[in-house]
Amino acid sequence: MKKTLIFALVFMLTVVNSSVVFAEDISTDLTQVQAGGEAPVVKAKWEMNPEKGNDGQYLGTDDSTSAGAQFNPTGVKDLNKRIAICAIVTDPEGMGDVAGVYADVYYPEGIALGPSHDPLANQSGAGCGEFMQQDKLTELTKEEGFELFCKKIKDSNNNLPVFNGTTYDYDEICAQDGELLKMTARVYCAEKDLSYEDPFGHYKVIVQAQDTNSLNGTLENSFEYLPLTAFVADFTSVGYGNVKLNIEKLVNGDLNFGTSALPTVRNVGNTRLNMTVLQNDMGLGKTSGSWNVSYKARVGSYAEYTPYLPEVTATLEDALDLSETDEIDFSILVNKFPTSSSNNWHGSMTLGAVSAPHLACASKVGAKLSAYVAPTNCDFTVNAGESIQTALNSATTGQTVCVAAGTHSTPDTYPLMMNTAGVTLAGLGNAGDAVLSGGVSVNANNMTITGLTIHDSNITGEVFGVYLNAGTTGATVSYNKLIGPGVATGSGLINVYASGNAGLMFTNNESTNWKRGIFLNPSSNMTVEYNTLTGNSVGSANDFPSGNMIRRNQITGNSSEGVGTLLGATDSITVTENNIYGNGGVGNELNNYAANPVSAENNWWGDLTPADEIGDVGAAQVNFTPWATSAYALN
Structure with a gap:
């Protein structure tokens, strides 16, 4: 006798040309001229959300009350997280001597991005603590800079910035006769995107102020991209179809996201993850204390199936890398069908995910x-x-x-x-x-x-x-x-x-x-x-x-x-x-x-x-x- 078994899914988003061309190599060189004078000074720096209030001014917020800046990823494919990098710069020889202010951002140390990671157009995609990108900061007006730093941040998020040594602080910078109001120091900011799949961790940021004599002042800190373990699936049900007693029935997925009859899952967080699955017994019950049904599942066609019984959460092997899409396959084996007037059995499944360790960087x-x-x-x-x-x-x-x-x-x-x-x-x-x-x-x-x-x-x-x-x-x-x-x-x-x-x-x-x-x-x-x-x-x-x-x-x-x-x-x-x-x-x-x-x-x-x-x-x-x-x- 064949029985039809259908599952309804309950999804859980877990946060946890042929021409020959000859070319000749030509070497080039230059010597950077560093004339005399004093280098500019980066007095303070910080990262923040770029949101602005009704007055059009930056709000100076981040996503946590902890010291420094922390940001939440979006958990949505291709929806990036925008942040702002800011610094206060002065120059002993006058602000006209400042030629440019730049921010170099570096990936977290020790974390490899993996083969599925797709860096943004302006990112190196190197991972492993290497250079990610450089952004040029632009100068805010006197009013914008003072409002942001000396009011919004000082009053409501005062543990956000890092100061250069012990000489500089809010009192020194924000005083009525201080450098921001005198315009002998100015606020510079740039906005940049973090990908939804950039790995969680601490990103080093070095702000460099360069003057017309090629003298540099720098200040370093880091911000934290907070972890989010999240996935999406392209199916809402698993239909095992006709099932025979004591014969295993498989439902195979595929790599094409959007074919709901062929189950697929995708990592949309910024951690690697292992899928978890929890199913009920579909009403098939137990005989002599043992379940009449057992299951298996796997992620990826090269992984081993993980067996599990009803009401027991199973963690599947083969972690999904950052932004990876892979098939998920299911199996059912019924050892006994209970006496019933119906040949159709229905149940539920909960899919979840747990974070997996990042890929390690090669030594x-x-x-x-x-x-x-x-x-x-x-x-x-x-x-x-x-x-x-x-x-x-x-x-x-x-x-x-x-x-x-x-x-x-x-x-x-x-x-x-x-x-x-x-x-x-x-x-x-x-x-x-x-x-x-x-x-x-x-x-x-x-x-x-x-x-x-x-x-x-x-x-x-x-x-x-x-x-x-x-x-x-x-x-x-x-x-x-x-x-x-x-x-x-x-x-x-x-x-x-x-x-x-x-x-x-x-x-x-x-x-x-x-x-x-x-x-x-x-x-x-x-x-x-x-x-x-x-x-x-x-x-x-x-x-x-x-x-x-x-x-x-x-x-x-x-x-x-x-x-x-x-x-x-x-x-x-x-x-x-x-x-x-x-x-x-x-x-x-x-x-x-x-x-x-x-x-x-x-x-x-x-x-x-x-x-x-x-x-x-x-x-x-x-x-x-x-x-x-x-x-x-x-x-």
Whole structure:
């Protein structure tokens, strides 16, 4: 006997040419001229909804009461979320010196967009913390700017903006004799769209004010795109049709949204999602306590079916990516039909969704010096011909010594000595524009050295770029170019032997032309990641480490070996997700100089048979399985 079974659906939107053409490549170049004077200042910045009141003025709102800006996506395909980015800019040389104000927006870190994501026309579509787009801000009138910032935002949404340091605040900017009313500072805004499917998360925004001398002032913050898990379906019923006892009946969907007899679902939120399904028993009931009917469902023809029973919510495999459309297939199996005067059985189904983790970004390796952002709040600024050491001697904990672009050879005697804890030594301009003719010795805790080109110095016969003195901890060395005197001597960074150094963060540096790109003597909890260690004799040397991490580095083209390790019985080191190849010939990618274990998983060794790339007496103690099957992309 055949029975006809029809479901009514209850949908739930869950928020949780052949011609030959010859071409010749022509190179072009220019040099940006930066004349003298003072750079403009971005005093405050914020993001907001672009809605305006009856007076035609911005309302200065966002979608949450939390500090900073938060925005809700629309949950509707192709209906984008419009926001405004604003900033207050001044210039010590007058507002006529401001040439333009721009906002650079970046995708959230660590989130891949997936193959179905369709970026807007002005978006890069890169994801993974990369640049999304740039917008030019336009100047508001004096009245518009004052009304927006000093009334709407100050009075009703005062935790929205971020201020530049501690110098600027509402009182300073909005005073009756303040810069907005005097028009010595002005408000600039731009409106932009976020796609309905741009991933939820924190979007970095850097506002840059540029003057006629190409001097820049910047201010960075972020806004949050709030998560919305949402879907739409093109069907309102599932008809199983004629069903035979104990024979499974399938209803297959398709990829064409709008064919209601062939079920299809689409992700219209800004999270990935898994579909859920809950069905009743269609009145088929139970026999001896067991259901007379069972179901299966799946999303996508390559997924496995998920079985489920009546009244139990099932989560289906194969998550829908951002904006993805896919078929949804259903199955029914009836084990017993109850006695009934009708052959037709009716039931209900509830479709829902739960959020799924974002797709992870593929690991990239090596230094990304282009990501360096020079400080805008300098306690000391040292120009060429002035003494960096004098500024370092004067700096107190928490202060920043900025080194202007150019070569700094005199009047200082190298190495520079950093003797006061918590001081930052930073280059201005792009990473490496400020050039030190010698090295830097770190003699206190929690020091930061960033954005510089550093050459070699010598202390008691030890040649180095950066020297961590005995017992120092918490140093950060980042976005530097460490250039050695030749591969016969020296280390880009070295710490004093058996001195208790700990907590180093060595990241986004290029170290080349040394005997050792970096040499860590006995030390603990040292992190070496996102560096480019090439053109040395040894890329990374590691003696008696305790909990040290060598991760996501480009270690190639070193003449003797890529990585060297020497561990005692209680020592430990992790070498992972690096490109380590083309170093010193076969068997010299990693040399383990003692028969103690080294964790070296998920590295790219230059080929798919890496066993012969590991050398020396402790080779058998190196755990290199699993390994990467291709080279990691470079930052």
